[in-house]
Amino acid sequence: MRTIKFTFIILMISLLAGCNIFVQQPVVNNALQNQPIKIGLLAPMTGDAAEYGVNVEKATRIAVDEINEKGGINNSKIEIILEDGKCNPKDSATAASKLVNVDKVKVILGGICSGETLAAAPITEAAKVILLSPSATSPDITNAGDYVFRTIPSDANAGRISAQTAIKNGLKKAAVLSENTDYAQGLRRVFKQSFSDQNGTIAEDQTYNPEETEFRTQILKIKNANPDVIYLDPQTQQKGQLILKQLKEAGVTSKLYVNEVLLGRELLAKSPADFEGIIGVEPKFDDKAGKAKQLFDKYREQYKAEPAFPYYMAANYDNVYLIADAVSKYGLDTDKIRDYLYALKDYDGAVGKLTIDENGDAIVGYSIKQIINGSLTEIGTAS
Numbered sequence: 001m002r003t004i005k006f007t008f009i010i011l012m013i014s015l016l017a018g019c020n021i022f023v024q025q026p027v028v029n030n031a032l033q034n035q036p037i038k039i040g041l042l043a044p045m046t047g048d049a050a051e052y053g054v055n056v057e058k059a060t061r062i063a064v065d066e067i068n069e070k071g072g073i074n075n076s077k078i079e080i081i082l083e084d085g086k087c088n089p090k091d092s093a094t095a096a097s098k099l100v101n102v103d104k105v106k107v108i109l110g111g112i113c114s115g116e117t118l119a120a121a122p123i124t125e126a127a128k129v130i131l132l133s134p135s136a137t138s139p140d141i142t143n144a145g146d147y148v149f150r151t152i153p154s155d156a157n158a159g160r161i162s163a164q165t166a167i168k169n170g171l172k173k174a175a176v177l178s179e180n181t182d183y184a185q186g187l188r189r190v191f192k193q194s195f196s197d198q199n200g201t202i203a204e205d206q207t208y209n210p211e212e213t214e215f216r217t218q219i220l221k222i223k224n225a226n227p228d229v230i231y232l233d234p235q236t237q238q239k240g241q242l243i244l245k246q247l248k249e250a251g252v253t254s255k256l257y258v259n260e261v262l263l264g265r266e267l268l269a270k271s272p273a274d275f276e277g278i279i280g281v282e283p284k285f286d287d288k289a290g291k292a293k294q295l296f297d298k299y300r301e302q303y304k305a306e307p308a309f310p311y312y313m314a315a316n317y318d319n320v321y322l323i324a325d326a327v328s329k330y331g332l333d334t335d336k337i338r339d340y341l342y343a344l345k346d347y348d349g350a351v352g353k354l355t356i357d358e359n360g361d362a363i364v365g366y367s368i369k370q371i372i373n374g375s376l377t378e379i380g381t382a383s
Helices: 002-018 050-069 089-101 114-127 139-143 155-168 182-197 216-225 237-249 265-270 290-303 310-330 334-342
Strands: 037-043 078-084 107-110 130-133 148-150 173-179 201-208 229-233 255-258 279-283 347-349 352-356 366-372 375-382
Touching: 037 050, 037 089, 037 114, 037 310, 050 078, 050 290, 050 310, 078 089, 089 107, 089 114, 107 114, 107 310, 114 130, 114 139, 114 148, 114 182, 130 310, 130 334, 139 155, 139 182, 155 182, 155 229, 155 255, 155 279, 155 366, 155 375, 173 182, 173 216, 182 201, 182 229, 201 216, 216 237, 229 237, 237 255, 265 375, 290 310, 290 347, 310 334, 310 347
Parallel strands: 037 078, 037 107, 107 130, 130 148, 173 201, 173 229, 229 255, 255 279
Antiparallel strands: 279 366, 347 352, 366 375
């Protein structure tokens, strides 16, 4: 009987151990299944803003290729699922819904435009999906959600610095010409408020819709107001170039301050005379050193072209590496990835030292640039 009882006990212990009652099995990271780790990329790939998306996508894929060539994330390769947000809220919402509900991604890089990001945010927030933009700067994004982040600073700062610079340069009477998009209107609000707060006068405030190509009515009103400075605030380079051309044709001679859209290096290379003297503000970083230099050297070699939007490209390159690091540690647990991003401090990235604040916004300084003798020249810095 003792032999039978002992044999029975041994048998029960073996069965229970096989059922994991006595032996605690390690939790397997959901990134360790040798399955592709799907990451969404929400970017404008068609339309006037396509150049943003095309350049950011290329930088993104350089980062992905680098990581995958080294084995991926815990032996799982990264797979980018690209959706065209077209730089507008309607298409971006559709694209974000597809990425979240059909592709089941847990992280979306983007949007590239502020309108894309703001439209996607309610969808990603409800699903607890991380939304990480390299370039969406609308002040409204600060409060867009607890899972919404960006590695570029808010235009609450860029608009303020533009206004301060104009006032400091003795320009007391301003006109604003802006596009009806989330990005441009965020800048417009901040510039106007900051300019007025410093005892400047907004003599004219004109807007236009994205589909418009004729701006002579707005320009005539601005010319008649005779401002010291015009703050030109387009969503895309194409519209900005058209406005510059029509301002020149109308004989407008006011000083021109612009948003960062019109500081594009490829624009300057094509027609430097059209941009001579303009002043703009953009995030400050050194594209000729460290990880940025490595990225852009590789970009030039691979694509035989100059980087068009270097900060946006460097920021999304960094975003891929940040997400890869977070996933390697926490899998696709988006609560933990969220906490990882909130805790980011002095990360050494392609954009330089990167810190994310309590609102999910990047803390980055600014460079004040002017086109002088055809060259983009730094004339000051601000924070």
